[in-house]
Amino acid sequence: MVSSVTDTTIPAAAAGISDIDAARLTLRGVSKRYSADPTVAAAVESIDLDIEPGEFVTLLGPSGCGKTSTLRMIAGFETLTEGAINLDGVDISATPPNRRPMSMVFQSYALFPHLSVRDNVSYGLKLKKISASRIAEDVDGILAIMNLSGLADRAPHQLSGGQQQRVALARALVMRPKVLLFDEPLSNLDAKLRVQMRHEIRLLQRRLGITSIFVTHDQDEAMTMSDRIVVMSKGRIEQVGAPSEVYRRPASMFVADFIGRANFLDAEVEAIHGDGTATAAVLGDSLRVPAHPDVVVGDTAQLLVRPESVHLSTGAAEKSERATGDVGRVLNTVFYGSTVEYEIETDSGNLIASVSDPVAADVLDLQSVAHVRVESDRAWLLPDRE
């Protein structure tokens, strides 16, 4: 039922929405304060961001980090306390939301409950005073793309959650927006449908080449959909980067912790090398690992190791009684089917190790000991501060 976008034979051109001209969006020093009281922290604090034409950018962060406020300022629903928003070089911060060439897809979909699917989708076009035949053509085209053709005369409440979501998307796309805004649009869907819709939205966005900004608190969504992820915390941008960069080379411990799962091991920085690596003493050994530029020799640092980069091996360690050096003790095991996870106690701190494709006979016993080995080229050394 939902495979429309993946294997549809209707080209976007036929729908009349291929002529979307992607826009460049620039945020300069954008701040938002809801309170005049200077002791109350700003919701958004001096954000700079450049979004390239056709790019899919995700604003990711925990609730209250300012991602939604930022999106709403871009849409025009909130005024800027400071700063400027430029669309293709033109400052739009004083333009009212209904005059901005952007469409928003809402978390609740915000379909008009008293209008049919067709009337929902044509709502914005009718306001533009376009000829009725042109409206019908555009609406039919987008409904076909979204695989909603048979549902045009239904009322929103007669649709499933996924269909409602696609109507909301169609209603936004039919306006040929220069920028498409998404406010956590997938959070009301069940887990399976959510994964499917991620895929659909991303494919459609790629094909139309439409500049998109997507707000979410779900790191999987951000990782799987984005060209670039903007990680936010407490109203500030922590890092902007491609998903792999944000995952492997996080700019801060906050980012490392928020994206994916992270082990932090206490490490002493012994040497810094010119190629972006450093040597650090960790787990009773000296490891040469990729390092953050701010790492300083002699300092303590934190070595970020993803659970899947931790390898455990039994053998010589079995005789050891204490967890020292590279020997760790199994505190807990959790069997997930595709992986088994261990919580291991070591000198450098407790860590989680994830072993994929486990066989029951190989699962380590509680309180048993094992050698811990870190894949050093996949680790990341971070300065020891928040």
Add this chain to the structure above:
Amino acid sequence: MALTLDPTSTPTQALTPAPRRRTRGTRRDPSVMIIVAIIVVVLVLLLGLPMSKLVMAAFSAEGIAVFTGMFTNPANLRVVGNTMLLGLLVGVCGTLVGFLFAFAQVRLKFRGKRLLHLLALVPVVAPPFAVATATITLFGRSGVITSSLLGINTDVYGLGGLVFVLTLSFSPVAYMNLKGMLENLDPSLDEAASDLGASKARIFFTVTLPMLAPGIAGSFLLLFVEGIADLANPLVLGGDYTVLSTRAYIAVTGEFNVQAGAAYSILLIVPALLVFLVQRYWTGKKQVTSVTGKPSGRAELITAPTLRIPVLVLVSAWVAVTITVYATVVAGGFLKVPGVNNEFTLDHFRFVLAGIGSKAMLDTTVMALIAAPTAGVLGMLIAWLVVRKLGRFAGVLDFVGMLGLAVPGTVLGIGYAVAFLVPTEIFGVQILPPLAGGAAAFGGGLAIVMVFITRSLPPGQRAGVAALAQINPAIDEASTSLGASGATTFRKVTLPLIHSAFATGITLATARAMTTLSPIVFLTTPGIKIMTSQILAEVDAGRFGNAFAYCALLVTIVLAIIGLINLLLRKVVFRGLLRH
């Protein structure tokens, strides 16, 4: 994502309130600014001007004389005392009756609940003095029951009669209030008490009653204000028992001293506004504290005879009295001299329909039909601005809109008389001609329409606010994001979604406009006949039969209009929905 037609039914996905956010960005919207400007001008005309002129008149030399006389003149002091005593008794009795009905309705097990509900609400549609007139017919000096049946000589005129009539008229307010609270009480509280070993009676006194305390106090205050503000019944039934509203009426219409009338009304407005503010404060707090969600179940209905029998006996007795009184109103129109010469006749209806009565019917209906939709639209617009568009200013606008309910009708009428019998001037420049009085345009009809609008604005506004609060603000934003201006969004999205509240608003507005008397008596002119003031004239002249005929026709017209409005709105708005 079903369209929720009834604001109280389960809200679905699209209408689920999302985390509230003020839409600050739309404040720049010029269409919204224009709407705000228009509404401010309208509210100033409807309420601001009359109220400020009233205050100025009250503090003029003649007005001050009344204030100072208040403490030196024992007659005036007695008027104040009378008013407070009447309010107090009406508050207590009305709340008691309302509570008995609500308790029976929600907690007791018996047959005919829907019927009881309807009977409890009958006084809402009836014109105010129908009850007073019927009471005189039944219980007066030559009353059917007191004199003919029981052969006792009672004096119904005065405090006793007034308390009875006002209790009968206003107890539905307390009933609705307390019924809602009783229904929302979490039955698990009762179950918990019962689990701990409390008897039903003990639960009632230690759990139910304390939980209802705010509702009981709120009902008492509302009825207190209704009691002190009423004009029609004290005029008909008061006898020597003078209260502030009748005193103000006499000052204006008998002594032609509008300033003195203004001074008396200021004394009325103070307690009314205090109660209004207390109510707002309470309901504002309630939204934060006691609305915890749906009740976790349905309380077990009480079958124990110790509680059931006395309550049902009292309720039945009161129902019997209500039915008798209203039956008298209906039947009275067909009797030669109701209660004295009970011969069947159509003379009264002939008199009303053939004489000035038909003009009164026409004038009243036309004006109500102009005023009600205007008030309905105005109420919805204010509700929309309050809920969606305005930040800090919203509270002020909401407050001013609701003033039409808080200000006693007598006060409003005198305010209008003070403000609009003369041209409106600002710094000596005339900006408005006189709007009231026989010499004004439309024979003074404009001022009456304005009073109708003012009086019927609050119910619609309240219904609109409640309905809008249920709609996710994202729906408005979606419309904006698709390019619609604020006004377009209101017309194409908001209004269709709150149309049932709109219908309720217009319905209540019509009923209120057509049955209102107290502000009208100060504004009627020879050219314009209003049914309620005609009824008062007939009662004054002792022609009760004609009055009853008027009442019956008035209620018929009100019900017909209500039915018509609902039919029309349903047809227009539902056509699009029922297709699916």
